[in-house]
Amino acid sequence: MKTTRSYENNKKGIENISKLLEKLGKTETEIVCLPEQWLVNNQIENYDQEYIEFKKIAKNYSMTIIPGVFYEKNGKKISINSPIIGPEGEIIGKQEKIHPYDYEKETVKPGTEAKIFNT
Numbered sequence: 001m002k003t004t005r006s007y008e009n010n011k012k013g014i015e016n017i018s019k020l021l022e023k024l025g026k027t028e029t030e031i032v033c034l035p036e037q038w039l040v041n042n043q044i045e046n047y048d049q050e051y052i053e054f055k056k057i058a059k060n061y062s063m064t065i066i067p068g069v070f071y072e073k074n075g076k077k078i079s080i081n082s083p084i085i086g087p088e089g090e091i092i093g094k095q096e097k098i099h100p101y102d103y104e105k106e107t108v109k110p111g112t113e114a115k116i117f118n119t
Contacts, residue, residue: 010050013039017067018053026059030087031119036069042068047083047091059089064119069097077109084117093117 017034024032036042044050051067058065065085072081080097096111 008028008040010039010044013052014050017065020029021054021057021063021065025057025063029061029063031064031066033069038068038094039070042069042071044072044083047094051083051085051091055085055089055091056087058087076105079109079111080104084119086117086119092119 006037017038022031022079048055054065057063064087066082067085069080071081071083080100081094082097083091083094086092093115095115097108098114100108101109
């Protein structure tokens with residue numbers, strides 16, 4: 001069993017996890033869900049740009065990848081989102097965290113619904 005690990009920068013973390021996703025793809029894994037807070041500062045600036053490798057892997061292996069949960073700032077609002085990369089290699093949506101931890105509640109706007117994504 002692998003444990004959660006935070007990498008020193010997003011690029012290094014994504015490169016290492018991409019290697020694991022490739023291995024899983026070769027075993028015909030259909031869905032992979034990564035844990036919360038595995039990247040530095042738990043932030044992604046641009047999902048499309050930073051997850052380009054994950055998107056390629058998802059498409060190559062018809063795999064759905066949920067790459068974790070990250071802080072996202074939109075204007076004055078901070079939310080915690082989990083993007084969903086579908087088996088065609090595109091981000092098909094995001095799920096906002098509905099129940100933030102106690103230490104997050106003062107700064108984070110919670111989501112209001114559990115979403116269903118067709119993959």
